[in-house]
Amino acid sequence: MNVGIVGLGLIGGSMAIDLKARGFASRVIGVENEKVNAAAAMKIGLADEILPLEECVAAADILVLAVPVDAATRLLPRVLDMIAGTEKIVIDVCSVKQSMCQVAYGHKGRDRYVATHPMAGTEYSGPWAAMPGLFDSRACIFCDVEESSPKAVREIERLYDALNMRVTYMRSDAHDMHVAYVSHISHITSFALALTVLDKEKDEKHIFDLASGGFSSTVRLAKSSADMWVPILAMNRDNVLRVIDTYIEKMKEFRDAIDAYDSDKIRELIDEGNKIKRIIR
Template sequence: MNVTIIGLGLIGGSLALSLRHHGLAQRLIGVEANDAHARRALELGLVDEVEADLDRAVRQADLIVVAVPMDAMVAVLPPVLDTTAAHQVVIDVGSTKQALLAAVAQHPNRGRFVAVHPMAGTEHSGPEAAINGLFEGKTVVICDAANSDADAVRIVEQLFHALPMRLLYLDGADHDLHTAYVSHISHITSFALALTVLEKEKEEQRIFDLASGGFESTVRLAKSSPATWVPIFRQNRLNVLDVLDEHLHQLQHLRELLAQEDYQGLTEQIQLANHIRKILP
C-alpha cells in the first residue's frame, strides 16, 4: 500500500513507524503544516517524502491517514474526501468523533471514510515523539462503521489487527461520552494538579526534590500540549463538563470528610476507589 499521512506528529509519526515495521506500507508520503516538523520527520525517516500539495498527496495513496489536532481535523477531512476515489480509504485518528462525523455526514464520499481512534499515546507531541510499537496490544475504536463502505471497514480492520490492536466498535455519541469519562477527565485533573502544586509550592527545587513516583505518575498528563487538548475539550465540551461536575463533587466530599475529621468516612471512600484495582489489575 502507498500511504499518505497528514500530520507528522506523535500519532501520525508512530503510525508511519508501525506500518513500516509490519511491512504494511510500501511508500509513505507526508503532509505537514509546520515546516520544521516536516524536515524533522524526513530526518527521522518517518516518511519517504513530504508533499506540499494536499490533493496530489491524497491522489497518490491507497490509504490516507488524517492525524492533525481536532480543530484542524474538521477542516482537513472534507477536502481530503473531495479528492478521494472509490478504491481509496481515508481514516482519522482523532480523540473526539461527533463533530467530525457531522462534518462529513452528507459528503458524497462518506463511505470511503472510516472513523478510527487508537487508544494509545503519550504526553509528548511532534515528530520527535513518534514511537515504533506505540499501538501494539492497545485498543482501537472504530466509530459508526455502518456508515462506511464494507470493503473500507474490512481493510481498516485487517490493518489494525496486523499491528496488532484490539478492535472495539462504538457509535460516535457513545465514543465521545465514554472517552470523556475515562480519558478526557484524566487530563483535566492532571492539569489542575500541576496548577495546584505550582501555585502552592513556589520553590521549584522543592518540587524537583520531593517529586517521586506518586507525583510523577499523576502529573504526567499535565505535560500534554494545549494544541492537542483545547480542541478535544472544545469538541467534547458538554460531556467533559458533565464528568467534571462529578469530579468536583468527589473532591468536595473528600475535603469535607477531612475537615470533619471523619477518618472512617475517608477509609470508606478510599476503599470504594480501590475498586479500580479489580478493573485494572
C-alpha cells in the same frame, strides 16, 4: 499499498514507522505544513517523501488524518471531495469522534471515511516523539461503521491489525461520552494538579525534592500539548463538563470528610476508590 499520513507527529509518525516496518505500507507519503516538523520527519525517516495535500491524496490508497481534531474536521470534507467515487479510503485518529462523523454526514463520499480512535499515546508530541510499537496491544475504537463501505472497514481493520491493536466498535456519541469519563478527565485532573502545585510551591526545589514517584505519575499527563488538547476539550465540551462536575463533587466529599475528621467516611471513599484495582492492573 501507499499510505498518506497528514501530520507526522506522535501518532502519525508512530503509525508511519510500524506500517512501513511491518510491511503494510510499501510507501509512506507525509503531509506536514510545519517546516521544522517536515524536516525532522524526513531526517528521522518517518516518511519516504513529503508532498502537498493534493499530491498526497492523488498518490495514496489510504489517507490518515493525524492532526488535532479542529484541523481534522476542516480537512475531512476537503479530502472527501477529492476521493468521493474512488476506491481510496480516509481515516482519522482523533479522540473526539462525533464532530468528525457530523462533518462527514451526508457527504457523497461518506462511505470512503472510517472514523477510528487508536487509544495510545504518550505525553510528548511532534515527530521526535514518534516511536515503534506505540499501538501494540492497545484498543482501537471504530465509530459509526455502518456509514462506511464494508470493504473499506475491512481494509482499515487490516491496517490496525498490522499495528497489533484490538478493534472495538461504538457509536460516535457513546465513544465521546466514554472517553470523556476515562481519558479526557485524566488529563484535566493532571493539568489542575500541575497548576495547583506550581501555584502553591513557589520554590521549585521543594517540588523536585518532594516529588516521589506518586506525584510524577499523577502529573505526567500535564505535559500534554495545548495544540492537541484545547480542541479536544472544546469539541467534547458537554461530556467533559458533566464529568468535571462529578469529579468536583467527589473531591468535595473528600474535603468535607477530612474537614470533619470523619475517618469512617474517608475510609469508605478510599475503599470505594480502591475498587479500580479490579479493573486496572
